[in-house]
Amino acid sequence: MSTVLLVELQRALARRLLRLFLLLALLLIAAIVVGAFIRSNPDAANAFSPGDIYTTEENDSDIGFVGAMSLLFVPAGLLLGASFVGAEYRAGTITALLTWEPRRVRALGAKLVAAGLVAAGVFVALELVLAAGLGAVAIVRGTTDGADAEFYRGMTGFVARGALLTAGLSVLGACIALLGRNTTAALGAVFGYIIVVESVLRGFRPGWNAWFFLENFFIVLGGEEADDVTRSVTGAGLLLVSYLAVLVAASMVTFVRRDVT
Numbered sequence: 605m606s607t608v609l610l611v612e613l614q615r616a617l618a619r620r621l622l623r624l625f626l627l628l629a630l631l632l633i634a635a636i637v638v639g640a641f642i643r644s645n646p647d648a649a650n651a652f653s654p655g656d657i658y659t660t661e662e663n664d665s666d667i668g669f670v671g672a673m674s675l676l677f678v679p680a681g682l683l684l685g686a687s688f689v690g691a692e693y694r695a696g697t698i699t700a701l702l703t704w705e706p707r708r709v710r711a712l713g714a715k716l717v718a719a720g721l722v723a724a725g726v727f728v729a730l731e732l733v734l735a736a737g738l739g740a741v742a743i744v745r746g747t748t749d750g751a752d753a754e755f756y757r758g759m760t761g762f763v764a765r766g767a768l769l770t771a772g773l774s775v776l777g778a779c780i781a782l783l784g785r786n787t788t789a790a791l792g793a794v795f796g797y798i799i800v801v802e803s804v805l806r807g808f809r810p811g812w813n814a815w816f817f818l819e820n821f822f823i824v825l826g827g828e829e830a831d832d833v834t835r836s837v838t839g840a841g842l843l844l845v846s847y848l849a850v851l852v853a854a855s856m857v858t859f860v861r862r863d864v865t
Contacts (some may be wrong), residue, residue: 652746685774690787
């Protein structure tokens with residue numbers, strides 16, 4: 605398994621889409637840091653502070669730059685995972701993979717783990733680069749007041765939860781791309797479900813909110829219960845894991861039984 609996983613990790617890291625996304629994300633981070641540096645005035649009330657980087661419980665009027673950018677970085681995991689598997693079907697390399705590793709469960713397991721690990725690693729790396737750049741702005745052109753133990757605990761927990769969600773979305777995208785043999789099918793299925801299906805059900809069955817993907821997703825990401833959903837962060841996380849486990853099992857059964865040619 606270790607050899608197969610290593611190969612899949614190398615394949616995931618070598619994808620051009622990943623490199624393009626990293627380039628665009630780093631350019632966006634650079635623009636945010638430069639903008640924060642220009643706007644910050646260390647001698648005025650708008651001095652850049654740790655609260656602008658990540659919001660603590662005492663300063664909950666805004667989610668901060670780290671939280672805001674997670675709304676871009678986390679969903680990117682879905683695209684990376686879906687394209688990782690969808691590209692295999694488009695290029696016709698699934699057959700070659702199974703020639704080298706005929707045990708399909710082992711091959712798909714390695715592919716899903718690699719997709720999750722790469723997506724989570726990308727999320728953590730980008731959030732840390734963003735936090736480091738904004739931290740430098742706070743030191744040079746702002747204030748470090750508020751950068752206490754609670755601030756670091758809160759941001760560490762947020763990044764850890766975001767990494768887990770990003771990994772989960774990457775595996776989700778990979779599974780749906782496998783079922784549909786297409787990257788677009790995976791993205792369309794997920795966004796169609798969230799935008800159309802859950803929106804309709806939310807209007808007709810508001811009492812079902814506790815079971816919807818999006819509500820539980822934001823409970824885990826934010827690390828606190830939602831106003832209209834009585835479910836703990838742990839409970840929301842376990843529910844999302846159960847949804848993902850069902851989809852992984854379905855993709856495994858399909859991959860084992862289906863002709864890939």
